[in-house]
Amino acid sequence: MxxxxxxKAPRYARAGAVFVGATEYTGARALLVQLPTFLRLRRRLKQAPGFCGYHITYRFPYTFGQIVMFEEMDQLLRFARNKLHRELMRWVTDGDRNARAGFIRLYEAHPGGxxxxxxxxxxxxxxxxxxxxxxxxxxxxxxxxxxxxxx
Known part of the structure; x- marks a missing residue:
């Protein structure tokens, strides 16, 4: 209805803003180098104001993505500005050494939906x-x- x-719904049902993105890494070495930063960033994400949940996606052989949900778009965008996230994005987009491709999409919940x-x-x-x-x-x-x- x-x-x-x-x-009363699960927290992720209350998300008003959703990030969908993926990165195609250059290989296992790039993934391993990035892993400690990713784990620290994930801890910070789970503590961020408005965080509602996330899911990791995988596509063989080296593509990983995330679906991240926040209550409001400003909370999502504010999280993206943190220093650790900036460093990770700089590393990912450093030519084609670490990643070959990536995308980001942002979605907002439809009022009344x-x-x-x-x-x-x-x-x-x-x-x-x-x-x-x-x-x-x-x-x-x-x-x-x-x-x-x-x-």
Missing amino acids: KTTDLS AYANGAWSADGAEGYDERFTALSTEEEGPFVHPRKAGA
């Missing part, structure tokens, strides 16, 4: 909304279960 209260039910619903909602969320070209979304003509 549509909601504005995700207080929160749904919860069951134990995660602060409103005690069960089930689902009667209609899908409307597309940008619609005033109202279609029924989840189409109704028969005349109903």
